[in-house]
Amino acid sequence: MRVVVLSGGVGGARMARGFDRLSEVDQTVIVNVGDDETTHGLHISPDLDTVIYTLAHKEGPHGWGRADDTFHANDELGRFGVNNKFKLGDRDLALKIFRTERLQTGESLSAITEQARAGFGISTRVLPATDHRLRTQIKLPDQSWISFQEYFVHRRHTDEVTDLRFAGSDQAAPAAGVLESIVAADLLVIAPSNPPLSIWPILAVEGIRDAVERHPATVAVSPLIGGKPVRGPADRVLASLGLPAGNEGVLAAYQGLLQLLVIDETDAADAPDLAVEVLVENTLIANPEAAARLARAIVESPN
Amino acid sequence: MRVVVLSGGVGGARMARGFDRLSEVDQTVIVNVGDDETTHGLHISPDLDTVIYTLAHKEGPHGWGRADDTFHANDELGRFGVNNKFKLGDRDLALKIFRTERLQTGESLSAITEQARAGFGISTRVLPATDHRLRTQIKLPDQSWISFQEYFVHRRHTDEVTDLRFAGSDQAAPAAGVLESIVAADLLVIAPSNPPLSIWPILAVEGIRDAVERHPATVAVSPLIGGKPVRGPADRVLASLGLPAGNEGVLAAYQGLLQLLVIDETDAADAPDLAVEVLVENTLIANPEAAARLARAIVESPN
Numbered sequence A, B: 001m002r003v004v005v006l007s008g009g010v011g012g013a014r015m016a017r018g019f020d021r022l023s024e025v026d027q028t029v030i031v032n033v034g035d036d037e038t039t040h041g042l043h044i045s046p047d048l049d050t051v052i053y054t055l056a057h058k059e060g061p062h063g064w065g066r067a068d069d070t071f072h073a074n075d076e077l078g079r080f081g082v083n084n085k086f087k088l089g090d091r092d093l094a095l096k097i098f099r100t101e102r103l104q105t106g107e108s109l110s111a112i113t114e115q116a117r118a119g120f121g122i123s124t125r126v127l128p129a130t131d132h133r134l135r136t137q138i139k140l141p142d143q144s145w146i147s148f149q150e151y152f153v154h155r156r157h158t159d160e161v162t163d164l165r166f167a168g169s170d171q172a173a174p175a176a177g178v179l180e181s182i183v184a185a186d187l188l189v190i191a192p193s194n195p196p197l198s199i200w201p202i203l204a205v206e207g208i209r210d211a212v213e214r215h216p217a218t219v220a221v222s223p224l225i226g227g228k229p230v231r232g233p234a235d236r237v238l239a240s241l242g243l244p245a246g247n248e249g250v251l252a253a254y255q256g257l258l259q260l261l262v263i264d265e266t267d268a269a270d271a272p273d274l275a276v277e278v279l280v281e282n283t284l285i286a287n288p289e290a291a292a293r294l295a296r297a298i299v300e301s302p303n
Helices: A010-020 A046-055 A072-080 A090-104 A109-119 A148-154 A178-184 A195-203 A208-214 A234-240 A246-253 A265-273 A288-300 B010-020 B046-055 B072-080 B090-104 B109-119 B148-154 B178-184 B195-203 B208-214 B234-240 B246-253 B265-273 B288-300
Strands: A002-007 A026-031 A037-039 A042-044 A125-128 A135-139 A145-147 A163-167 A187-190 A218-221 A260-264 A277-281 B002-007 B026-031 B037-039 B042-044 B125-128 B135-139 B145-147 B163-167 B187-190 B218-221 B260-264 B277-281
Touching: A002 A010, A002 A178, A002 A195, A010 A026, A010 A046, A010 A288, A026 A046, A026 A178, A037 A148, A042 A090, A046 A090, A046 A109, A046 A125, A072 A090, A072 B090, A072 B109, A090 A109, A090 B072, A090 B090, A109 A125, A109 B072, A125 A178, A135 A148, A145 A148, A163 A195, A178 A208, A187 A288, A195 A208, A195 A234, A195 A246, A218 A288, A234 A246, A246 A260, A246 A265, A260 A265, A260 A288, A265 A277, A277 A288, B002 B010, B002 B178, B002 B195, B010 B026, B010 B046, B010 B288, B026 B046, B026 B178, B037 B148, B042 B090, B046 B090, B046 B109, B046 B125, B072 B090, B090 B109, B109 B125, B125 B178, B135 B148, B145 B148, B163 B195, B178 B208, B187 B288, B195 B208, B195 B234, B195 B246, B218 B288, B234 B246, B246 B260, B246 B265, B260 B265, B260 B288, B265 B277, B277 B288
Parallel strands: A002 A026, A002 A187, A026 A125, A187 A218, A218 A260, A260 A277, B002 B026, B002 B187, B026 B125, B187 B218, B218 B260, B260 B277
Antiparallel strands: A037 A042, A135 A145, A135 A163, B037 B042, B135 B145, B135 B163
16 A cells, blocks of 8 residues: 655654554655755755654654764854754764765755665655755744744744745755655555644645645644644644634645545544544554554545 | 974874963964865864864874764764765864855855864964865875875875875965964974975965075974884885985975974984984973973974
8 A cells, every 4th residue: 555644844754653564555755845954054854854763763852853862063063153052963963964965966855865764774765845945934923034943943933923935946846756656645644744834845846736636535634632733833823824723724724635634532523613524533643653553543544 | 482383183283282381482383284175075174173172182092083072973974875984073073064164154264263273262373274275195106196085094094105296286375374473483393293294285385385494493393203103104105205214304305494303312313414403302292291391392492
């Protein structure tokens, strides 16, 4: 069974790990690159790295970064008056350094990601949504635009998000294999990631929204549990962008794309109001077993 | 007393640390950049880093790299099939990352070195010989040319060196302050570094050889102890380039530049044959006290 997962960072990576544990599933994960950033001259792809580390069972204790990492290089950078608040672990740095060097030699992000995947011995395919430069930018109430990392890391996602744009999306073609894998998928899963911040930048890549719209079996897993995301500002971002509260907002964010929405048991009361088929499950997937259970429920869903 | 030291890596760094301990000395160290290299996309300046780490008393146990460093990033790079034999420590990586990023923004190597110096709280001025690209290349018996790091690190300086060239030296101007500090120096010291491999690339920068020739008080400290260098291939390189054995070879490498040559006690028998004033001292300066003692002997020498 060919499953394609559209993924942001931690939530998407955990969902992908669930499908990775189902022997009958041949999985491709298409990952958001709108959060990519250059930090200390290094190309950082936060969501790609989180997906790779999680699939390799080497993710950090909060879901991002590497397990058991040290921060010697990052600490030392402070000596030179550099802003080192975006904490890069020493083991984590290796992938950043490798990627940056290969990009400089002209290799594509997807080719480099493939080498990283192989380096970690992961069998699931991991594709960036695009090899081109696409950057999520956030509009603040004062009308200024800031980068995703500025919003998320440096300002700790406390600002109200009044609009989003995906700089470069008009030039961004899907990476090799992205459209082909969506078309060939038996099941297309939008992971429990932040819909506007993590999934919209994937859909903004030329041709991807069309391919998702046309797919006959698209399932989204809501990132809300009890009306709130496990982490991050999804509920606040949906609200500040003028979308309804709760799972109605999630559904609105994916207007016209879904055949099924998976919501958490704690939000079962939402189901009757949603203009889509609904599957009610335990969607807390912090551990791999829970993720595999949810993945199985989705695979076995009649829709 | 203004002292300028021309320095390669470990030997020069240790000599500079000796002068650093003399309260009456105002020191400038002019450092070889012929060994600079791009590794994993990072700009490596081995001699500049060794001088800075040594002056900060943070050098590694063998004289290069950082004390108490870990190698997590370097080990991880191996996962991606990268050649990671040039072992970069995690703390050491911070300076490489900082330098590379600043060079990309257009800052000069000397400006970056000044920030690194300040970051380590070093009072001695440290200047790269040039801000331009200058690379020492080694000719092998088979007539091929290889880079310094290829010769030194990957091939462990086992090859016979039949010729040297300093690629880019015809375009390389001295960094700001280099010529001025030589002219203003009360004493100019060529450190116990490898004469052809570490000092010649400094002298190859436009105007530096002339300034050294004109300086009335230039002292070289021989890198030989008992006819052999403490480390590295200086004796073999002098021989394969057709220079005499022992301190005659060192003197020949500095033909026309010196008022005084400092040789080790174990080589005292060389003194009568050398066509220059000679100071015989204990030149083993692995520890800072020994280096300070040698520095004092040089400063107090009547020549």
